[in-house]
Amino acid sequence: MIEMTTSTQDVLISDMPIPSVGPQPTHTGPPVPPAQRIFFYSSGDWEEFIKEWALGLHESYTQVKRLGGSGDQGIDVAGFKSDAGLEGPWDCFQGKHYAGPIAPSDAWPEILKMFVHVDAGDYVLPDSYRFLAPQGCGTSLNRLLSKPTKLRVKFLEAIADGTSLTSGMDAALLSRVRKLAEESDFSMFKSVELHEALAVHQTTAYYVARFGGAHLPAPSAFSEPPKELGDHEVNYVSELRKVYAESCSDDLTDAATFGSHPRFGDHFKRQRYSFYAAESLRMDARDAVPEGTFERLQDDVHDGVIETSSAEHGSGMKRLTAVLEHSTLVDLTSHPLVSWAGPQARKGICHQLANDERLTWTPGEQS
Template structure:
């Protein structure tokens, strides 16, 4: 390397390639560089975390499972995750998900012992034969196993051959048990054994509430909020009762039902706005159910409650003044920690107040 005097610019190293045109250091680089992709993150999962991930993935399948359970452990008898199609569990129809977190793609030699294990469990009465059996691994199945899983007759032939040879399946077990397992192996359909590629796993997982929590955002776009139906639904009953109490007190109205509002345009316009806000918050609740971790929306409700309760508990001339001040406070709240803030709007916050009124956590008129 040539001699450099103090203050001279660094000499470029010839074996370091020039960066792409226009590439510069960004804030993201300073914060830790380009974030890893979901596939890269999965590669570093532990086997236990991989099973948790697959449990989440199963919830995104378009299957009408009665229950999904993680069974994995040292004595899982060949089933890491199970999807039950009825209350009968392992005694009824079910799907088996075999999770293998290996550095390399799965080979036939990885699959044969697992198939033997599930058949042994069926013979011993622990399970009925699963409707489907999936191999799931970060690197997927290698070419040999993929081919056999795509040709069930070949898988059957190769698997039955493994009962013979120097290291036969079931070596060390009671001979009568091995014979029963082989007898079952000769009768089952081998198209129950399947593989799922990692891109398919990630695509399905992206439809679950767990994806953004594991891999980051942004959250998907919210669907358009539906216009409230002309006739209120049963789940609107309580917050509407609170609103009617406000109108009776503030407008000095005689109200025999919602139809009474038709004769008072100002009250009717106010009522319509509150229902629109309630339905916006309900749409956010449903969106949260499908897009973020359970409890996230409820935490947002609690944050709104904590932000407005001091305002709600002050003294006011009437319930309309209390309601107005609480809705104004809710709209002005600066909520920054909840993931749903990125897809919410001021109307949602007002609607959450009506959700809270629906459960009597917020009340507008003083009790007489």
């Protein structure tokens, strides 16, 4: 028997947090495939996975929220299609982290709970109600989900008078629930197989952090830097100016002329190319991995070159050259973006660090 109540309870919901990278992912991925790894999840981990998966559905959701836990009113994850939340169009995602497939007897209490809370005014009927489980839905439930009319008939049989599912329920409430079920379109109830969920999840920025970096898409093609210097290039170009000024008496106040300088022109062009290679990587990473992943790559490069940068070199050019060369040797095999971080991008990251005033090429200003 499950206990039902007609009282409206406050729904405890948590806003979608910034994607959490969690434990440091590796480029080689976990020692077991994702499907097997999911088998060992806790119920909470499974709900987090469902939340991440829902964000990859490309539905017109204004917000995706995890509502699972005490007082969840039968909703593990909700996808809202308007600012009205549970009072407007929405999708319900019900996660069942069971050792085996979901059977009809597992689905009936959840469907009943939904109708009870709709009757109580806690939320409106969802546009779709999807079951997700590591082992999927069993044959019996999958067949019923494929025949909405028969699914309704079997559900009404499950909540008939005298059944264990409705034992102790208020008769008036049960009557209203039956009427609501009879009038509802049961095609809202669907199943999501694990391979389908993983295929969608793989397109999100959460996949690499959860399962490793082996499935990163190819980075976008990188084109030549723009002719005009951008406002975001001021600091690292200023650092290069100091390097050039150490051994050059020419007027270097106009950075726009650096590319045509007879002595440093080619060098400057190479540095800009590297900087924009790193900027391109930054933009690709924004959509492919969780927030903060690229910044951790910058931190790893910084940690790898700071001792070289801090050493005595005799000139800014020697320091710059040593740091850029060493950046291509830094061990980044534990980072999910290692396959994207080629020599040009690594050198460009050094210029990004100079842009952020974390590296300097002239003596006496090391960070």
